[in-house]
Amino acid sequence: MxxxxxxxxxxxxxxxxxxxxxxxxxxxxxxxxxxxxxxxxxxxxxxxxxxxxxxxxxxxxxxxxxxxxxxxxxxxxxxxxxxxxxxxxxxxxxxxxxxxxxxxxxxxxAPQAPLPYADHTLEIMMSEMPHDVMSVFTRAKSGIDRVVPFGTIIHEELFDPCGYSMNGLLPQTDQYVTIHVTPEPDFSYASFETNQNSMCLYKQTLRVIDIFKIQTRSQVKMQNFGLERIDEVDFHAVQHETLVYAQYVKRKGTGTKNVPLKRAITDDDGNSD
Known part of the structure; x- marks a missing residue:
């Protein structure tokens, strides 16, 4: 395959x-x-x-x-x-x-009852990382340990001449964390994805932003109806699931604060808000 x-x-x-x-x-x-x-x-x-x-x-x-x-x-x-x-x-x-x-x-x-358990996925897609951040992508140097729950089983690969991939498994669960980094100067890109529920997703997102020091990010969260939805930027319901999407750009001179750059959700008729 x-x-x-x-x-x-x-x-x-x-x-x-x-x-x-x-x-x-x-x-x-x-x-x-x-x-x-x-x-x-x-x-x-x-x-x-x-x-x-x-x-x-x-x-x-x-x-x-x-x-x-x-x-x-x-x-x-x-x-x-x-x-x-x-x-x-x-x-x-x-x-x-x-x-x-x-x-x-x-x-x-498929037409069926919703899943009997709460489930979600958080994905953060990042670009325009500073050069000093791109140059330290190994687990020990980058601080990636700080963005995964305690006890996560980690295996990783540092590619030659550049690039980094990491998978993490939470013991006795089907929860995972995965990080991928393409640190090339002209098109730096990193992604973070997890379905873990043992640490606060908001705090985890802030730690990811702090480590990567990104200029631009897109963020997606999928969750089924076993989870309570709090106020988010934009959301769109599909069968048994809710999709939340937002794109952010770093405001100049404001450290790690971010403001919405674009918010786009497409409905079933192909219309964008």
């Missing part, structure tokens, strides 16, 4: 509930009923869909897909990406061969 996506496994860690894989091009997490596959670069993620569904059927006897979420940040150079990844419209058309039609955040949900 990963050969088709054009990436491979560098190393693996496991706990009682989940397997974690640091890949040559990002990360993969597998639990009993869920797979999370994140790739970067010029990988062919969607081309692995057919093999993924066949593997789930062959080895786990799973024939019904309950939820699919597909999202990505806009590409800096879409013209060098392989089809269908050179446009979001092309990716939607590709996914529609397998699932129902959706737009903006591609999501399908």
């Amino acid at each position: 990963l050969d088709i996506a054009q990436c491979h496994i560098l190393h693996r860690r496991s706990n009682e509930c989940m397997d974690s894989y640091v890949l040559s091009e990002s990360s993969m997490f597998i639990s009993d009923a869920r797979i999370i596959l994140k790739t970067c670069g010029r990988t062919r993620l969607l081309h692995a869909m057919d093999t993924l569904l066949n593997l789930a059927h062959r080895y786990s006897h799973m024939d019904s897909v309950i939820n699919v979420f597909y999202s990505r940040k806009n590409f800096m150079r879409p013209e060098i990406q392989p089809h269908p990844h050179n446009s979001f419209e092309g990716e939607i058309d590709f996914l529609d061969n397998y699932f129902q039609d959706r737009w903006f955040l591609y999501t399908i949900s």
Whole structure:
């Protein structure tokens, strides 16, 4: 499957509930009923869909897909990406061969009762990092230990000549943390994603911002209806889930304070607020 996506496994860690894989091009997490596959670069993620569904059927006897979420940040150079990844419209058309039609955040949900437990995912996508921050990305130097819950099982990869990937598993749960850094001067980029619930997400976000000292960030939180929603910037409800999206830019001369740059949620008719 990963050969088709054009990436491979560098190393693996496991706990009682989940397997974690640091890949040559990002990360993969597998639990009993869920797979999370994140790739970067010029990988062919969607081309692995057919093999993924066949593997789930062959080895786990799973024939019904309950939820699919597909999202990505806009590409800096879409013209060098392989089809269908050179446009979001092309990716939607590709996914529609397998699932129902959706737009903006591609999501399908099978008609069923909501999940019986609370679930959420926080994702922070960051760019324009200072050079001194980009140069220290190993766990010991960057302070990444401070943004993960105590006891997190960490495995990481420092790439040559640049780049950093880290996966973390929380013991005895299917909760994870993953961080990826591309510290190249012309297009520095970092991402942080977690579904942990053992520490405050607000405080965790502030620690991420402090460590990366970012100029611009986009932030997404997905949660199901087992969690109470507090006031956020913008939100959009999909079946059994709520999507919260915001983009921020650092205000000049204000340290770590941030102000909204853009807030965009697309509804089912394709309209943006």
